[in-house]
Amino acid sequence: MEQKYYDSQNAVEIAEGVFHLGVEDKNNCFANIPYLVVDNDEAALIDPGSARPEFFSVVLRKVHQVVDPRKIKHMIVQHQDPDLCAALPFFEKIVSPDVKIWAPLEAQVLVQHYGCLRRILPLDDGDTIVFGKDRTLVFASIPYCHFIGTVVTYDVKTKIIFSSDAFGGFTGKNNLFADDDYPVQLTTFLGQYLGSKKALVYAIKRLEALAKSHGIDTICPQHGCVIPKEKIPMYIQAAYNLHVGGEVDSLAIKHKIDLSEFTENR
Amino acid sequence: MDYQKSIVEILDTAKKLTPQKTEVENIFQSAGIKVTGDLVFVSFNGNPESCVKTLMEKLSAMPVVKISAKRILRDGGITV
Ligand SMILES: [Fe+2]
Numbered sequence: 001m002e003q004k005y006y007d008s009q010n011a012v013e014i015a016e017g018v019f020h021l022g023v024e025d026k027n028n029c030f031a032n033i034p035y036l037v038v039d040n041d042e043a044a045l046i047d048p049g050s051a052r053p054e055f056f057s058v059v060l061r062k063v064h065q066v067v068d069p070r071k072i073k074h075m076i077v078q079h080q081d082p083d084l085c086a087a088l089p090f091f092e093k094i095v096s097p098d099v100k101i102w103a104p105l106e107a108q109v110l111v112q113h114y115g116c117l118r119r120i121l122p123l124d125d126g127d128t129i130v131f132g133k134d135r136t137l138v139f140a141s142i143p144y145c146h147f148i149g150t151v152v153t154y155d156v157k158t159k160i161i162f163s164s165d166a167f168g169g170f171t172g173k174n175n176l177f178a179d180d181d182y183p184v185q186l187t188t189f190l191g192q193y194l195g196s197k198k199a200l201v202y203a204i205k206r207l208e209a210l211a212k213s214h215g216i217d218t219i220c221p222q223h224g225c226v227i228p229k230e231k232i233p234m235y236i237q238a239a240y241n242l243h244v245g246g247e248v249d250s251l252a253i254k255h256k257i258d259l260s261e262f263t264e265n266r
Numbered sequence: 267m268d269y270q271k272s273i274v275e276i277l278d279t280a281k282k283l284t285p286q287k288t289e290v291e292n293i294f295q296s297a298g299i300k301v302t303g304d305l306v307f308v309s310f311n312g313n314p315e316s317c318v319k320t321l322m323e324k325l326s327a328m329p330v331v332k333i334s335a336k337r338i339l340r341d342g343g344i345t346v
């Protein structure tokens with residue numbers, strides 16, 4: 001696949017009605033990527049992004065480029081971290097007056113504290129949202145990857161999985177698609193930010209099962225790069241190989257705490 | 267413990283994470299680790315262990331490189 005680059009001006013349509021609204025972050029190597037799914041005059045905004053003005057202004061510009069914000073009927077946050085949902089109260093003022101804001105069951109109690117006026121509606125494993133002309137988003141829980149309430153979102157029409165932090169990577173570059181550097185970018189982010197190998201393996205196997213039953217054409221993480229179909233097996237393998245929870249090992253050595261009987265994260 | 271091997275891996279990883287090569291080079295130089303502008307290791311200007319210790323302090327200015335360095339040092343059996 002030919003490499004493409006995103007900028008601060010233009011949303012990129014990566015599949016039918018699916019727009020990458022990414023904001024690059026050279027300083028922190030932590031690109032922040034909201035996605036907008038548009039179908040017949042209605043839209044859903046996934047992981048709306050940061051409240052920092054230099055991030056929010058880019059996402060807002062890209063939303064306006066694609067759709068009148070009042071067409072946004074759903075805002076979905078896949079876990080509670082501020083990089084993906086601190087912008088909710090800003091968007092709440094300009095999207096559809098009857099917008100629904102969704103967050104995973106266990107994250108809902110946290111997300112409310114960003115200050116939205118509406119009640120945050122809970123999402124659980126297997127829930128679906130339908131908008132536009134039968135555009136269907138299905139939610140799958142991947143607990144502890146990296147928060148108890150974490151969901152990923154599957155767009156039935158395009159076979160895209162919006163994976164949030166799972167399959168995310170650190171990069172200061174603005175390439176749209178994962179390149180040869182992505183395994184290192186993935187290892188540095190996901191390897192360090194996850195605590196449980198069991199949770200990671202469950203998440204991978206859940207995606208593999210979904211790929212087998214319905215097909216996955218693209219993985220769209222909230223950080224880093226979009227993973228096209230032909231590269232998915234390579235990154236699944238990279239994820240299986242991750243050593244997670246390593247900070248516990250480091251600090252156990254430093255503080256002379258014996259954890260030798262626990263080897264579950266290798 | 268192979269300090270040079272870990273430093274080479276930290277530099278290779280940094281190249282894949284950040285386009286800010288000059289900033290990375292300057293931090294390594296300030297920790298007494300000579301590297302080229304293309305982030306290739308040249309030499310330690312002093313005791314490798316203390317250079318690495320200083321490097322980890324200075325890398326706080328580039329958190330993502332420091333996060334990767336922590337992993338690489340741990341995998342190399344180096345505790346700082
Ligand atoms: Fe997160």
Ligand SMILES: [Fe+2]
Nearest residue numbers: 083084165222
């Ligand atoms: Fe995130």
